[in-house]
Amino acid sequence: MEVSEPRLVLVFSGKRKSGKDYVTDLIQDRLGSDVCCILRLSGPLKQQYAEEHGLDLQQLLGPGPYKEQYRADMIRWGETRRHDDPGFFCRLATREACQPVWVVSDARRQTDLQFFCSEFPRQTQSVRVQSSEKTRKQRGWSFSTGVDDAESECGLDSGVEFDWIITNEADAPSLDEQLQPILKLAEEAVTSSRSRPPDDPVLVL
Numbered sequence: 001m002e003v004s005e006p007r008l009v010l011v012f013s014g015k016r017k018s019g020k021d022y023v024t025d026l027i028q029d030r031l032g033s034d035v036c037c038i039l040r041l042s043g044p045l046k047q048q049y050a051e052e053h054g055l056d057l058q059q060l061l062g063p064g065p066y067k068e069q070y071r072a073d074m075i076r077w078g079e080t081r082r083h084d085d086p087g088f089f090c091r092l093a094t095r096e097a098c099q100p101v102w103v104v105s106d107a108r109r110q111t112d113l114q115f116f117c118s119e120f121p122r123q124t125q126s127v128r129v130q131s132s133e134k135t136r137k138q139r140g141w142s143f144s145t146g147v148d149d150a151e152s153e154c155g156l157d158s159g160v161e162f163d164w165i166i167t168n169e170a171d172a173p174s175l176d177e178q179l180q181p182i183l184k185l186a187e188e189a190v191t192s193s194r195s196r197p198p199d200d201p202v203l204v205l
């Protein structure tokens with residue numbers, strides 16, 4: 001089997017309602033979906049959880065209140081899978097990615113970040129999206145025991161030096177301005193991939 005390696009892997013993390021989806025959608029919008037894919041580690045998790053529990057996957061994937069009813073149990077369920085194999089959902093989420101720029105929208109644990117740093121050490125950049133509690137509350141967040149005090153939300157609160165920090169607040173510089181250097185990196189990565197021979201595959205035996 002032949003797979004092309006990504007040229008850049010942007011691994012995003014941030015608290016609930018900090019705006020991870022909003023910011024990563026903006027990046028994809030600026031770069032185009034032929035160049036940039038958004039990978040959600042929660043995608044394969046929700047898919048399998050929905051199948052096992054007879055739930056509505058589309059609603060679980062959406063931003064509405066449906067997923068919140070199941071979040072604490074999904075976290076526990078996912079943790080039993082990750083216990084034996086911490087890279088389980090990372091591998092599933094990346095298996096069909098073929099664009100040169102990968103945007104991972106929801107790293108939550110040290111093991112998520114370690115997966116990308118060890119698989120793609122030269123390409124991986126970590127990005128933290130941060131917003132104040134006040135702003136997150138305005139976006140619909142409220143503290144939930146078992147969720148906001150668990151590894152799922154706190155696993156990357158300390159012990160990581162993020163390559164980039166994006167402040168997603170009304171009174172911060174615009175997102176386009178803050179994302180400028182990251183978009184530049186992505187454009188350079190794409191240019192370098194175009195200037196390389198088309199058959200620059202990595203062989204996976």
Ligand SMILES: Nc1ncnc2c1ncn2[C@@H]1O[C@H](COP(=O)(O)OP(=O)(O)O)[C@@H](O)[C@H]1O
Nearest residue numbers: 014015016017018019020021022023063139168
């Ligand atoms: N900069 C922004 N401007 C306007 N709305 C925003 C902004 N950032 C986030 N939102 C809105 O806030 C809500 C939560 O953002 P979302 O990206 O879903 O957060 P997360 O993925 O971190 O939980 C969404 O409805 C989103 O559209």
Ligand SMILES: C[C@@](O)(CCOP(=O)(O)OP(=O)(O)O)CC(=O)O
Nearest residue numbers: 015016017042045074075078106152
């Ligand atoms: C069980 C989860 O995967 C649920 C994640 O759901 P979303 O990725 O939709 O969450 P937010 O964007 O932060 O609201 C969390 C986990 O610990 O794996």
